Amino acid sequence: MALLTVKNLSVGYHTRKGFLKSVQGVSFSLDQGKSLGLVGESGCGKTTIGMALMGLLPDNASVTDGMILFEDQDLLKMSKKEIRQVRWKKVAMIFQAAMNALNPVHRVSEQISEAILAHDADISEKAAMKQVESLFDLVGIPQDRMRDYPHHYSGGMKQRAIIAMALACHPSLIIADEPTTALDVIVQDQILSAIKDFQNKLKISVIFISHDIAVVADVCDNIGIMFAGQLVEYGRIEEVFDAPMHPYTKSLLASYLTLDKDVVQLNSYIGETFDLINSTTGCRFCERCSVAEATCSLVAPEWVEISPTHKALCYQCK
Amino acid sequence: MEIRKFVFKRLIEIIVIFFVILTVLFLLFRLAPGDPVTRMVDPTMTPEDAAHLIAQLGLDQPIWLQYIYYLKNFFTGNFGISFHYGVAVFSIILNRLPNTILLFSTSILLSAFVGIFFGKIASWHKGKKTDTWMTLGALFCHTLFLPWLALIMIWIFGFNIGWFPLNGMISPEIWLDSSSGFWLKFLDVAHHMVLPLATLFLIHFGSYLLLMRSSMLDTLKEDYILTARAKGLEEKVIRNRHAAPNAALPVVTSVGISLAFSLSGGALTETVFSWPGIGRELVFAVSNSDYPLALASFLLIATVVLISNLAVDVLYAYLDPRIKY
Structure with missing residues (x-):
């Protein structure tokens, strides 16, 4: 039984220029203990999906279609109070390593125990603090740094503290939105292994949102490639990496540096980003596609199954 | 510890700024038009009496000397006597x-x-x-x-x-x-x-x-x-x-x-x-x-x-x- 099933999710933003269809018809499912990577360029809608899962979409956003089934309950149909109880208790989030995810005027330990206290009416403050101590052990921050303020922490420590915070209520799903983006590669590696570690130990499902396909390859079981608000390829990590089907996935993988290949010139994309307000019916990638045919720009592409676990949204894959 | 150092440094600065302000204010009032005596004395007073009054207030002295006196009094906690009320300003x-x-x-x-x-x-x-x-x-x-x-x-x-x-x-x-x-x-x-x-x-x-x-x-x-x-x-x-x-x-x-x-x-x-x-x-x-x-x-x-x-x-x-x- 899938822990999370997203069906045909469509989200848009009301903007001054018109209704911006940020996410269109995205479907995927995630089993308990598994991890899914969502990869795509900026503005492709991956963060919007994350926010929709948390029920944290901004005021100008509206979900136009679809459902998000989490433990057989539709998150989109929940009242504000119900979704507040799901947040962090069931679905937690690791934010970007930006300086600001922790409140500067409260101690780190207080910010973590606050989450525990908010979801467990019976626990005492002392017991919550005890839990925070064990969380700090788990993510590898010395306990004597618990009562520090966020600005005393380095970027890596902050991110560890945020991971500790995400684990505080023993959620069954964690959404990690670009968790390593602002960190240098060494710290990035430490954070990724920390995430992999707790995922294996605690059997938590993770949705990993990133623009870095290499990061996702490292930690995820499944991968979904997103382009212009649509999922364009979905499959197990090794399937997608070994035999990418969608032209966009191919070009993404081609522009990814490896040590075992000599790359003289990196691929760079030609063309503008897709217009999400006045979108056309045809394939969204066809303007940038090297194998596009005349019909591609006229007819919407359909899913092509390559294997039971691997599919791509492209006519040319047949 | 650091905050004490900071406060001490700022206090020194404050004292310096204070005396700059004092000097500027002192000069400004002396340069402003009008003088206290014409407002105080009645017009029938003889010029000699007026001059006597001015001398009594110390206003016949050169400005720099007045300034020195003011500073001297200031350090002894004496802010002078109000011309108008005739009682201590303090x-x-x-x-x-x-x-x-x-x-x-x-x-x-x-x-x-x-x-x-x-x-x-x-x-x-x-x-x-x-x-x-x-x-x-x-x-x-x-x-x-x-x-x-x-x-x-x-x-x-x-x-x-x-x-x-x-x-x-x-x-x-x-x-x-x-x-x-x-x-x-x-x-x-x-x-x-x-x-x-x-x-x-x-x-x-x-x-x-x-x-x-x-x-x-x-x-x-x-x-x-x-x-x-x-x-x-x-x-x-x-x-x-x-x-x-x-x-x-x-x-x-x-x-x-x-x-x-x-x-x-x-x-x-x-x-x-x-x-x-x-x-x-x-x-x-x-x-x-x-x-x-x-x-x-x-x-x-x-x-x-x-x-x-x-x-x-x-x-x-x-x-x-x-x-x-």
């Missing part, structure tokens, strides 16, 4: 200062608390009716002309309805009556204070409200507010524990500076309400060329401004753990 100020502090600190703290509270609420309902009416109300009150508002208040509540006294700070019959106890006197002052307090409050709370509102709106865009929401905290907790303490920081600065400037800025209010404070005395001293009194009043204001700036810095370090000196 005792006049000591007599007037508590009245000013009472009225203005009450009004500023009251308007800051109310402003912060409603600014928080307005920002929370941004774009809705609550916000619109609060912002409009705050803007309207803030743009009122203080002396006009003061007169209108006196006219409506003092003259027409007669709830409050027209002016002054005390009713002599109560204070001269030896049988009246503390509470009666307290209530009497409070009764006199209502109108000036309400006037100052109406003028000032709007700026705190608007400041808090915009500061809150900035804070609410921060990532840690999103974190707090994601944690499943109640909206009330997010507003009061995560947004408001951060948003209140600029308001604290503003309150500190207002407290300092209220000593001088109160001249208009004190004059209209005949409130026996330092602001009214200051206007009187300047227009009568009462050098010692004016100089001492200005120096007092300068000191308060300098000290409250330091106090705000220290308070900031307490409120915002990121700030280290």
Whole structure:
């Protein structure tokens, strides 16, 4: 039984220029203990999906279609109070390593125990603090740094503290939105292994949102490639990496540096980003596609199954 | 440890700035047109008597010598004798200062608390009716002309309805009556204070409200507010524990500076309400060329401004753990 099933999710933003269809018809499912990577360029809608899962979409956003089934309950149909109880208790989030995810005027330990206290009416403050101590052990921050303020922490420590915070209520799903983006590669590696570690130990499902396909390859079981608000390829990590089907996935993988290949010139994309307000019916990638045919720009592409676990949204894959 | 060092360094700076201000003020008053004697003596006085009076006040000496004398007296704690009242400046100020502090600190703290509270609420309902009416109300009150508002208040509540006294700070019959106890006197002052307090409050709370509102709106865009929401905290907790303490920081600065400037800025209010404070005395001293009194009043204001700036810095370090000196 899938822990999370997203069906045909469509989200848009009301903007001054018109209704911006940020996410269109995205479907995927995630089993308990598994991890899914969502990869795509900026503005492709991956963060919007994350926010929709948390029920944290901004005021100008509206979900136009679809459902998000989490433990057989539709998150989109929940009242504000119900979704507040799901947040962090069931679905937690690791934010970007930006300086600001922790409140500067409260101690780190207080910010973590606050989450525990908010979801467990019976626990005492002392017991919550005890839990925070064990969380700090788990993510590898010395306990004597618990009562520090966020600005005393380095970027890596902050991110560890945020991971500790995400684990505080023993959620069954964690959404990690670009968790390593602002960190240098060494710290990035430490954070990724920390995430992999707790995922294996605690059997938590993770949705990993990133623009870095290499990061996702490292930690995820499944991968979904997103382009212009649509999922364009979905499959197990090794399937997608070994035999990418969608032209966009191919070009993404081609522009990814490896040590075992000599790359003289990196691929760079030609063309503008897709217009999400006045979108056309045809394939969204066809303007940038090297194998596009005349019909591609006229007819919407359909899913092509390559294997039971691997599919791509492209006519040319047949 | 570090904060002590910082305060010490700032105190030294404050002392230097203070003497610069003293010198400039001293010269400015001497350079200003008009002299104290022509205002004091009656026109029938002989020139000899006038010259004698000038010599008595020490105004026949060269300016630099007057300055040295002033400094010498200053260090012995002697601020001179008022030309007009003929009593020590120090005792006049000591007599007037508590009245000013009472009225203005009450009004500023009251308007800051109310402003912060409603600014928080307005920002929370941004774009809705609550916000619109609060912002409009705050803007309207803030743009009122203080002396006009003061007169209108006196006219409506003092003259027409007669709830409050027209002016002054005390009713002599109560204070001269030896049988009246503390509470009666307290209530009497409070009764006199209502109108000036309400006037100052109406003028000032709007700026705190608007400041808090915009500061809150900035804070609410921060990532840690999103974190707090994601944690499943109640909206009330997010507003009061995560947004408001951060948003209140600029308001604290503003309150500190207002407290300092209220000593001088109160001249208009004190004059209209005949409130026996330092602001009214200051206007009187300047227009009568009462050098010692004016100089001492200005120096007092300068000191308060300098000290409250330091106090705000220290308070900031307490409120915002990121700030280290």
